[in-house]
Amino acid sequence: MMKMKSGAEQGACILAMVGTQLADVPIKSDAISERLSASPSYLKKVMRKLVINGVINSVSGVNGGFTLAKDPKEISLYDLLIAIQGDNLFIKFGGGLKKVFPESEIAATGERILQDAFLQAETQYLESLKSISLHTILSQAIGTEEYQFVNWNEKVNDELFNQLQEAMSEGEIS
Amino acid sequence: MMKMKSGAEQGACILAMVGTQLADVPIKSDAISERLSASPSYLKKVMRKLVINGVINSVSGVNGGFTLAKDPKEISLYDLLIAIQGDNLFIKFGGGLKKVFPESEIAATGERILQDAFLQAETQYLESLKSISLHTILSQAIGTEEYQFVNWNEKVNDELFNQLQEAMSEGEIS
């Protein structure tokens, strides 16, 4: 089975599907993994991360599946990334400098400076991602504010997307 | 042999040693790997990355070793990270969305938005790291501007660092 380059990209695709799914019909994980040609069991674990982090909701059983847990305007790339990657995202500095300068304050001071610097950088990174919401991405890409119009659980006619695109390029400017 | 958590931390330790080495005596890679209790051959490859990226210089042969390629004020954490990690640092988005919305512009537009957003975030991250120089870290941690005073190729008396610390805490404020 083909491997996704990164869990984050997979997460983005998941949100694209959950976010465009008809609001009252939960999307099944199998529908997503099929479309992404991704490992069904692993994809479920990825989706679970999104559930645990409050990005999507899940319901078990017949008619079960996944829905967005919040308004798409309240779901940012920050939320996506934190949910998928947790704190495994960035460089972590341990106590390496202690080997260079043992038993003096030099190592401790140095590490503090390093940690502050990277924390600062990480904060900038994450803050930047907070400004892009799922709503922004979907409405811009699809060209309409009513993007919850697909039932991915059924066979999807991909031509529909083309028609939509054409209609948009004539009518309104997104 | 103990493994370093991350190449970046190892790189920081390397720069700490090269940066405090007596200016006219190149430091040998074996002196560094011994002190860091790191794999000598792998550490050489890490150092090679720093050489290739213009952070340090190398000389082969007897009396050979490594020296800083630039003024410590001109070496930033950005330089370190780029040298060590290259472009493997961040999330990369491939063409995953094309599976969700095939053959329409939706995927292309979506990916462009995502890529822009992450590029923006990465830029913020890296720019932030540019503001911290090796000079800043060493002078702050050690407490003096004359930090190129160690010959790591010889047996180092670690007590010296403690004495230095004490002298600093009496005399000047760093």
Add this chain to the structure above:
DNA sequence: CTATAATGGATATTTAATATCCACTTTGAG
């Protein structure tokens, strides 16, 4: 010429990410 140190390629090992399998729980329908 020789000893020392960095370089580079091929390969091995280890770790983390990805994937699979299966037993379990939850839910709605009949």
Add this chain to the structure above:
DNA sequence: CTCAAAGTGGATATTAAATATCCATTATAG
């Protein structure tokens, strides 16, 4: 109440990437 469909969770397997080793080569000083 039972059954089938769907998510959950744990144990484990596979794969890819990072780390490590080995060894032959090149560069340099004496």
